[in-house]
Amino acid sequence: xxxxxxxxxxxxxxxxxxxxxxxxxxxxxxxxxxxxxxxxxxxxxxxxxxxxxxxxxxxxxxxxxxxxxxxxxxxxxxxxxxxxxxxxxxxxxxxxxxxxxxxxxxxxxxxxxxxxxxxxxxxxxxxxxxxxxxxxxxxxxxxxxxxxxxxxxxxxxxxxxxxxxxxxxxxxxxxxxxxxxxxxxxxxxxxxxxxxxxxxxxxxxxxxxxxxxxxxxxxxxxxxxxxxxxxxxxxxxxxxxxxxxxxxxxxxxxxxxxxxxxxxxxxxxxxxxxxxxxxxxxxxxxxxxxxxxxxxxxxxxxxxxxxxxxxxxxxxxxxxxxxxxxxxxxxxxxxxxxxxxxxxxxxxxxxxxxxxxxxxxxxxxxxxxxxxx
Amino acid sequence: xxxxxxxxxxxxxxxxxxxxxxxxxxxxxxxxxxxxxxxxxxxxxxxxxxxxxxxxxxxxxxxxxxxxxxxxxxxxxxxxxxxxxxxxxxxxxxxxxxxxxxxxxxxxxxxxxxxxxxxxxxxxxxxxxxxxxxxxxxxxxxxxxxxxxxxxxxxxxxxxxxxxxxxxxxxxxxxxxxxxxxxxxxxxxxxxxxxxxxxxxxxxxxxxxxxxxxxxxxxxxxxxxxxxxxxxxxxxxxxxxxxxxxxxxxxxxxxxxxxxxxxxxxxxxxxxxxxxxxxxxxxxxxxxxxxxxxxxxxxxxxxxxxxxxxxxxxxxxxxxxxxxxxxxxxxxxxxxxxxxxxxxxxxxxxxxxxxxxxxxxxxxxxxxxxxxx
Numbered sequence: 110x111x112x113x114x115x116x117x118x119x120x121x122x123x124x125x126x127x128x129x130x131x132x133x134x135x136x137x138x139x140x141x142x143x144x145x146x147x148x149x150x151x152x153x154x155x156x157x158x159x160x161x162x163x164x165x166x167x168x169x170x171x172x173x174x175x176x177x178x179x180x181x182x183x184x185x186x187x188x189x190x191x192x193x194x195x196x197x198x199x200x201x202x203x204x205x206x207x208x209x210x211x212x213x214x215x216x217x218x219x220x221x222x223x224x225x226x227x228x229x230x231x232x233x234x235x236x237x238x239x240x241x242x243x244x245x246x247x248x249x250x251x252x253x254x255x256x257x258x259x260x261x262x263x264x265x266x267x268x269x270x271x272x273x274x275x276x277x278x279x280x281x282x283x284x285x286x287x288x289x290x291x292x293x294x295x296x297x298x299x300x301x302x303x304x305x306x307x308x309x310x311x312x313x314x315x316x317x318x319x320x321x322x323x324x325x326x327x328x329x330x331x332x333x334x335x336x337x338x339x340x341x342x343x344x345x346x347x348x349x350x351x352x353x354x355x356x357x358x359x360x361x362x363x364x365x366x367x368x369x370x371x372x373x374x375x376x377x378x379x380x381x382x383x384x385x386x387x388x389x390x391x392x393x394x395x396x397x398x399x400x401x402x403x404x405x406x407x408x409x410x411x412x413x414x415x416x417x418x419x420x421x422x423x424x425x426x427x428x429x430x431x432x433x434x435x436x437x438x439x440x441x442x443x444x445x446x447x448x449x450x451x452x453x454x455x456x457x458x459x460x461x462x463x464x465x466x467x468x469x470x471x472x473x474x475x476x477x478x479x480x481x482x
Numbered sequence: 483x484x485x486x487x488x489x490x491x492x493x494x495x496x497x498x499x500x501x502x503x504x505x506x507x508x509x510x511x512x513x514x515x516x517x518x519x520x521x522x523x524x525x526x527x528x529x530x531x532x533x534x535x536x537x538x539x540x541x542x543x544x545x546x547x548x549x550x551x552x553x554x555x556x557x558x559x560x561x562x563x564x565x566x567x568x569x570x571x572x573x574x575x576x577x578x579x580x581x582x583x584x585x586x587x588x589x590x591x592x593x594x595x596x597x598x599x600x601x602x603x604x605x606x607x608x609x610x611x612x613x614x615x616x617x618x619x620x621x622x623x624x625x626x627x628x629x630x631x632x633x634x635x636x637x638x639x640x641x642x643x644x645x646x647x648x649x650x651x652x653x654x655x656x657x658x659x660x661x662x663x664x665x666x667x668x669x670x671x672x673x674x675x676x677x678x679x680x681x682x683x684x685x686x687x688x689x690x691x692x693x694x695x696x697x698x699x700x701x702x703x704x705x706x707x708x709x710x711x712x713x714x715x716x717x718x719x720x721x722x723x724x725x726x727x728x729x730x731x732x733x734x735x736x737x738x739x740x741x742x743x744x745x746x747x748x749x750x751x752x753x754x755x756x757x758x759x760x761x762x763x764x765x766x767x768x769x770x771x772x773x774x775x776x777x778x779x780x781x782x783x784x785x786x787x788x789x790x791x792x793x794x795x796x797x798x799x800x801x802x803x804x805x806x807x808x809x810x811x812x813x814x815x816x817x818x819x820x821x822x823x824x825x826x827x828x829x830x831x832x833x834x835x836x837x838x839x840x841x842x843x844x845x846x847x848x849x850x851x852x853x854x855x
Contacts, residue, residue: 221646228650231718262643267854269642270635273594274855276670277601284666293657296669297649313854345604346855481640481686482647482719 134329136164136355145169149176154206156199156356158427159420162323166332167352171319175210180318182309183207184351186217186302189238190229191369192377193245195359199421203323203354205250213318214256217305218242220480221261225294235260235479243473245378248466253476257314261301263480266313271304271346272297278341279303279334287330299334306335306351321352329355360417362392376418379466382459386452389418395437396444408437408444415444415451423454507702509537509728518542522549527579529572529729531800532793535696539705540725544692548583553691555682556580557724559590559675562611563602564742565750566618568732572794576696576727578623586691587629590678591615593853594634598667608633608852616846618751621839626849630687634674636853639686644677644719645670651714652676652707660703672707679708679724694725702728732794733787735765749791752839755832759825762791768810769817781810781817788817788824796827 130136139162146153149172156162175181185200193201208214218238223229229237238260247253279300281291288295306322308314322332336350361367361374368375376385395413397403410416416437424430436442503509512535519526522545529535548554558573566574581587591611596602602610611633620626652673654664661668683690695705709723734740734747741748749758768786770776783789789810797803809815 221643221649224647225650262640262646267635269645270594270853270855272642273635273670273674274597276667277598279666281665292654293652293669293673294649296666297646297673300666300670301646480643482643 130164130326130329130355134333136166136326136329139163139165139168139354142168142172142354145172151210154203155425155427156203156206156421159430160357161199161421162203162354162356164326164355165353166336167350168321168354171321171352174319175212180213180316181211182213182215182318182320184215184217184306184309184320184322185324186219186222186305187238187242188219188223188227188229189234189242190223190227191237191241192379193241194367194369194378195376195418195422196367197242197245198249198378199356199359200323201246201249201251203356204246204256207321208250208252208255212321213309213315214251215305215309215314216243216246216251216256216258218258218260218477219302219305220263221301222298226298231480231482238477239473240470241379243476244466244469245462247469247472248378248462253469253472256476258473258477260477260480261305262482263478264308265478266308267311268304268308271308271311272300274342274345275300275303275338278338283330283334283337287334299331302331303335303338306331307339307348310348311346317347319349319352321354323354323356325358326355329353359421360414362388362414364393364412364414376455376459378459378462380459382456382463385459386456389415389452389455390448392448394444394448400443403443404440407440408442408447410434410437413437415448418451418455423451423458503537503699503702503728507706509539509699509702512536512538512541512727515541515545515727518545524583527576528798528800529576529579529794532803533730534572534794535576535727535729537699537728538726539709540723541694541727544694544725547692548585553586553689554580554584555586555588555691555693557588557590557679557682557693557695558697559592559595559678560611560615561592561596561600561602562607562615563596563600564610564614565752566614567740567742567751568749568791568795569734569740570615570618571622571751572729572732573696574619574622574624576729577619577629580694581623581625581628585694586682586688587624588678588682588687589616589619589624589629589631591631591633591850592675592678593636594674595671599671604853604855611850612846613843614752616849617839617842618835620842620845621751621835626842626845629849631846631850633850633853634678635855636851637681638851639681640684641677641681641687644681644684645673647715647718648673648676648711651711656703656707656710660707672704675704676708676711679704680712680721683721684719690720692722692725694727696727696729698731699728702726733790735761735787737766737785737787749828749832751832751835755829755836758832759829762788762825762828763821765821767817767821773816776816777813780813781815781820783807783810786810788821791824791828796824796831 142165143153143157171181183204204214220234223234243258284291284299287299309320310317332353339348339350342348363374365374392415394415395409397406515538516526516530544554556577577587593607596607616631657664657669657672660672679695681687682693705726712721712723715721736747738747765787767788768782770779
């Protein structure tokens with residue numbers, strides 16, 4: 110794959126990127142799935158309705174399987190390091206959506222990858238998984254009885270056997286498409302991710318099932334690799350190319366990426382509410398240079414990190430969101446007023462989340478097998 | 483490592499190679515260990531006495547540990563594919579030697595590597611391990627009660643966790659020293675071999691112990707990699723750089739390498755005795771062009787594949803071997819006569835081995851955990 114054909118790793122593809130995703134990589138518009146869901150009597154999630162989830166592969170296959178009562182699963186992974194934040198929540202809420210439809214849920218704590226590629230110490234990975242990722246995912250609504258959490262290194266059964274077998278089925282070129290410059294650690298991580306995605310299909314993990322993986326567009330090379338490996342194992346192990354959905358990542362408060370290493374741009378679900386509100390209030394916006402100019406030209410919500418927080422999480426009601434958007438565009442809603450309203454919503458949201466989190470604080474240890482080293 | 487600094491992969495280093503091994507790579511002459519063994523009251527094996535084992539790293543450390551009653555282990559691996567032959571026996575007999583001294587024995591069936599690097603099917607690897615490698619090793623004298631056989635893919639415990647962690651501690655350059663051209667499969671294999679060598683030091687595999695690995699000189703890059711990884715894990719997992727001994731590989735009957743893929747040059751321990759004798763009788767020798775010339779100049783046992791079979795296996799008595807050698811060099815023993823004598827020895831050897839093999843034919847299955855896929 111030439112660098113021109115790479116997908117923007119920021120996960121906010123522009124229109125040119127979409128065309129490339131659809132035409133070059135064969136990702137299909139999610140709109141067709143939206144229609145299908147409605148025709149099946151399933152209420153699409155806000156992420157789906159609002160175009161945050163914009164593409165898919167084979168999601169129709171998975172939905173057909175689900176509709177005819179076949180076993181289906183949703184699979185994802187988090188690199189456990191630091192605190193759970195608004196970026197992670199995007200995947201977390203998708204897991205909850207599928208679980209409520211009856212999908213089995215597999216959540217990988219990618220401790221091996223964190224250690225090998227990001228130099229996250231073993232202690233930090235375990236601490237972050239047990240104290241941040243797992244409790245927050247449960248507080249978002251994942252049912253602990255119907256969710257399988259695991260650490261990559263501690264995974265029992267033939268999972269590691271798959272990694273060994275997969276190594277014979279892939280090329281360096283395919284891995285370079287994922288990681289650019291390669292290292293032994295990156296080779297290992299790519300193979301391990303393929304096992305994360307594909308191992309739920311084995312009988313040792315509950316029997317054959319269709320799998321969907323919700324990812325950012327930048328993760329598509331992982332999906333393609335897993336799909337290719339699944340095909341290439343034919344005759345040895347029966348695997349089906351996994352389905353995927355593609356979402357746009359939420360903007361950080363400075364317009365860049367939300368990330369542990371950019372705390373000023375990132376809202377953490379367990380941080381003191383006052384601290385989150387302070388950051389929110391100094392967020393970049395899609396506003397104009399002066400109030401006068403903004404009244405005249407209107408704001409630009411599609412460039413606004415504050416509006417992104419509404420779009421993704423803080424305004425679940427579509428008509429309220431639409432009203433905010435039109436008042437912003439029309440110049441009636443100025444940024445100061447908007448932020449004051451948003452800060453209140455954010456505080457309420459975090460308060461409710463942190464309250465429900467209490468019940469899950471010490472729950473994680475009993476839900477997951479710990480790595481030994 | 484430049485290609486000039488590579489070790490001859492045929493494993494029969496010439497004098498220039500020895501100097502390189504000793505000076506460039508820090509391998510030490512085995513002669514010093516020979517003396518040490520004698521001073522400890524241990525009778526060296528024929529391979530040691532005869533210079534077949536010619537070098538070592540840290541073998542003195544392992545022997546000191548052994549002498550003071552600390553736990554010690556010998557670790558090796560075989561790629562299970564096809565039949566067990568005279569090339570494999572060289573390592574097999576070394577395991578028996580160490581086991582009789584009280585070393586624990588770990589024998590890896592390198593099924594993952596066979597599959598990934600040599601395209602050996604999973605069925606073939608399991609069949610070959612159960613029907614050929616394990617029974618023949620037992621028939622050579624390994625005590626099934628004190629030998630731990632395992633398949634790489636089926637290995638339980640934190641073995642696979644080590645592979646993940648090790649991937650962060652090595653570079654591509656180090657792996658290229660082992661494999662030349664790299665592929666994902668080769669990266670995986672090199673990391674897995676490091677886990678094979680180092681995992682017996684973990685408490686989950688019987689507690690900390692010193693480890694020695696008997697290898698051909700061509701395998702030294704694996705040893706160096708494992709030693710480097712052991713050092714680099716310091717502060718995370720306590721591992722000691724493994725010791726190693728280095729041996730010269732036995733010549734095939736045509737002067738080349740013994741290998742499954744070169745059956746005419748290779749003596750298999752389970753082949754029909756008549757077939758082995760037939761191949762032996764048409765072996766290349768160190769003889770001259772004519773009988774007259776040979777009587778005048780003498781034969782060249784150090785170039786002779788037939789003499790190699792004596793040196794390694796068929797003439798355990800040193801004085802008999804020395805007499806054969808001097809009669810050959812002196813021109814008294816001609817190749818025809820020598821081969822007739824050797825053929826008889828070979829037939830006897832195989833007869834005895836195949837007889838003792840009977841007891842172990844169906845034993846393997848109960849001694850090793852099978853891979854699932």
